[in-house]
Amino acid sequence: MTPDSDVFPVRPEVAASAWINETDYARLYERSLADPDGFWREQAGRLDWFKPFTSVKDASFDGEVDVRWFADGVLNASYNCLDRHLATRGDQVALIWEGDDPGESSSVTYREAHEQVCRLANVLKSHGVKKGDRVTIYLPMILEAAYAMLACARIGAVHSVVFGGFSSDSLKDRILDCGSNFLITADEGVRGGRRLPLKANADKAVAACAAVRHILVVRRAGGTVAWEPGRDLWYHEEMSKASPVCDPEPMGAEDPLFILYTSGSTGKPKGVVHTTAGYLLYTALTHKYVFDYKDGEIYWCTADVGWITGHSYIVYGPLANGATSLIFEGVPYYPDHSRFWSVVDKHRVNIFYTAPTAIRSVMREGDQWVKKTSRATLRVLGSVGEPINPEAWLWFHEVVGEGRCAIADTWFQTETGGFMIAPLIGAFGVKPGSATKPFFGVRPVIVDHNGQALEGACEGSLCIADAWPGMARTIFGDHARFVQTYFSAFPGKYFTGDGAQRDGDGYYWITGRVDDVINVSGHRLGTAEIESALEAHPKVAEAAVVGYPHDLKGQGIYVYVTLNAGESPSQALREELVKWVRQEIGPIAAPDQIHWATDLPKTRSGKIMRRILRKIAANDVEALGDTSTLADPGVISDLVGGRGKGG
Ligand code: WT7
Numbered sequence: 001m002t003p004d005s006d007v008f009p010v011r012p013e014v015a016a017s018a019w020i021n022e023t024d025y026a027r028l029y030e031r032s033l034a035d036p037d038g039f040w041r042e043q044a045g046r047l048d049w050f051k052p053f054t055s056v057k058d059a060s061f062d063g064e065v066d067v068r069w070f071a072d073g074v075l076n077a078s079y080n081c082l083d084r085h086l087a088t089r090g091d092q093v094a095l096i097w098e099g100d101d102p103g104e105s106s107s108v109t110y111r112e113a114h115e116q117v118c119r120l121a122n123v124l125k126s127h128g129v130k131k132g133d134r135v136t137i138y139l140p141m142i143l144e145a146a147y148a149m150l151a152c153a154r155i156g157a158v159h160s161v162v163f164g165g166f167s168s169d170s171l172k173d174r175i176l177d178c179g180s181n182f183l184i185t186a187d188e189g190v191r192g193g194r195r196l197p198l199k200a201n202a203d204k205a206v207a208a209c210a211a212v213r214h215i216l217v218v219r220r221a222g223g224t225v226a227w228e229p230g231r232d233l234w235y236h237e238e239m240s241k242a243s244p245v246c247d248p249e250p251m252g253a254e255d256p257l258f259i260l261y262t263s264g265s266t267g268k269p270k271g272v273v274h275t276t277a278g279y280l281l282y283t284a285l286t287h288k289y290v291f292d293y294k295d296g297e298i299y300w301c302t303a304d305v306g307w308i309t310g311h312s313y314i315v316y317g318p319l320a321n322g323a324t325s326l327i328f329e330g331v332p333y334y335p336d337h338s339r340f341w342s343v344v345d346k347h348r349v350n351i352f353y354t355a356p357t358a359i360r361s362v363m364r365e366g367d368q369w370v371k372k373t374s375r376a377t378l379r380v381l382g383s384v385g386e387p388i389n390p391e392a393w394l395w396f397h398e399v400v401g402e403g404r405c406a407i408a409d410t411w412f413q414t415e416t417g418g419f420m421i422a423p424l425i426g427a428f429g430v431k432p433g434s435a436t437k438p439f440f441g442v443r444p445v446i447v448d449h450n451g452q453a454l455e456g457a458c459e460g461s462l463c464i465a466d467a468w469p470g471m472a473r474t475i476f477g478d479h480a481r482f483v484q485t486y487f488s489a490f491p492g493k494y495f496t497g498d499g500a501q502r503d504g505d506g507y508y509w510i511t512g513r514v515d516d517v518i519n520v521s522g523h524r525l526g527t528a529e530i531e532s533a534l535e536a537h538p539k540v541a542e543a544a545v546v547g548y549p550h551d552l553k554g555q556g557i558y559v560y561v562t563l564n565a566g567e568s569p570s571q572a573l574r575e576e577l578v579k580w581v582r583q584e585i586g587p588i589a590a591p592d593q594i595h596w597a598t599d600l601p602k603t604r605s606g607k608i609m610r611r612i613l614r615k616i617a618a619n620d621v622e623a624l625g626d627t628s629t630l631a632d633p634g635v636i637s638d639l640v641g642g643r644g645k646g647g
Helices: 012-017 022-034 036-046 077-081 083-089 110-126 143-155 168-178 198-206 235-241 277-290 308-320 339-347 356-363 390-400 479-487 527-535 571-584 610-617 634-642
Strands: 057-060 066-069 093-098 105-109 134-138 158-161 182-186 189-191 194-196 214-218 232-234 256-262 270-275 298-301 324-328 351-354 380-383 406-409 444-447 458-464 494-502 508-513 517-520 523-526 540-550 554-563 593-596
Touching (some): 036 057, 066 277, 077 083, 077 143, 077 308, 083 110, 093 110, 093 143, 093 339, 134 168, 134 198, 143 158, 143 182, 143 324, 168 198, 168 256, 168 270, 168 571, 182 198, 232 235, 256 308, 298 308, 298 339, 308 324, 324 339, 339 351, 380 390, 390 406, 444 494, 479 494, 517 540, 527 540, 554 571, 571 593, 593 634
Parallel strands (some): 093 324, 134 158, 134 182, 182 214, 214 232, 298 351, 351 380, 554 593
Antiparallel strands (some): 057 066, 093 105, 189 194, 256 270, 444 458, 458 494, 540 554
């Protein structure tokens, strides 16, 4: 869709009752840029502080890159998400859990969640977990995942949640990188009627992690698991012994709240560090204003807690706002393709937030799965994770939302903590495919190759010119890599890694990654990571990985492989390599296409020309561009001829 496409205006009744309407947005946005200290000082009043802050913003994107917000304030995130609501909404439901099996669901009030979190915090303490220690959480989508995060926050331990779909190797790398000595997992996960061997993976991972003293195991599925007495602890046994009273640890605003690993263009995944006050304030504010969340509404984000969306918009933002947040264990196609909408009806969901890949997967099954449900409670529909194609956007709006729901396409990243470009649904109209305009305090700039900021309607690399409270502060254990990754391409600016267009109305259109990161079903993967996994296989000489357009996943994983001398391509080897990558990284990284190559296109200095590989993968071989710098131009015709023969 082109930037001058139709605008879907805010419906008058939405604007009339919204927290923020168009005039408010214009006034507040301008103020947030002109007087960041004044703006954020006022906003920070929505958190409860043990000791008030005096300084607000203290940030520099130059040199060492040092970002602090509310630095001398003292607070606790779990207190803000739980304790402070007890007087006013202790009996309100905080979390609804919908199991994989539609017959299983439960809910807890703020009072009950508070008690569980306090008990778990005491369990952690009783096993020696202290402020500043890193605790790894490898859990399925169950209430205990939220309790575990909040229990860490309560005692000042730093959580590192690892997505349950990652392999034991990926888990091991993440445990070692942050030096975690305590792991929380479950016997098995349950998804789409299938079991995921979480404890078995954890055992394998921990075998190589001498520092891990304990594995705390939630009994979810009930199957038998291997057990190491002394090291392994049953969650239910420990919880029944623990006291339900636990004072929240006073935390500095800039004390780390969590580490979350994400992929970049080079090397191993990096541990992005978020701190306490700025992150919590930013996620609460964006959740409230973008979705126009009103007291008592039922809010459901379908992301996994293993991603930033789950951290910010299942747990921290909603609970800081006293919302009712739904945690879903299952998948959109189980037991049938109506699942999303039957859960919406069952729990009377008002705000439903999902990813384009999920929308496309239910869309292709036909409207009948949607139409047999009511969805009358729905008011807002959200999308995140990748650019949403207008066809999926329109279907979401017309079929799911019956034309009456507001649509919020929210652009953000693990590193940004919360929404950066997203509509405030009461404030301005939306255009299908555009994440619209910046949130308060966010200064997007589009730059050209020379780092020159472009004005008006333009296209280029998307940067952010100044600090916002929710941004990552560093990469765990490697601040130099933080500076190098985000602040060196365009000095003085945070570089997002995304390309974007800005249209004449000031709307932003994210065009996708401009680095060697691919986005598969909204999951971010580094091509270098997949390449090094493949190159570790004994039969592989060299691998090059690129993304290519994929109807369902947005991008698919296209792999060029050259084999060692004496090896030859076969269907069996293809399957073996796919299995290998699933084991090394996880099922989300499984290649979609394998292209057997005798050689890869390289420059004379030996650099692989990915631009050409991307074009061949996309079957766009008419315009390969300048190939004169290739060491051996003959490679190209071999590759073009070999396309589709191996995959
Ligand atoms: C990358 C961040 C934060 C959401 C989960 C993914 C892409 C995210 C959108 C959107 C276009 C989007 C970008 C971004 N992305 N949301 N609404 N429109 N692209 O978090 O794993 O850190 O990935 O996801 O490319 O850089 P993440």
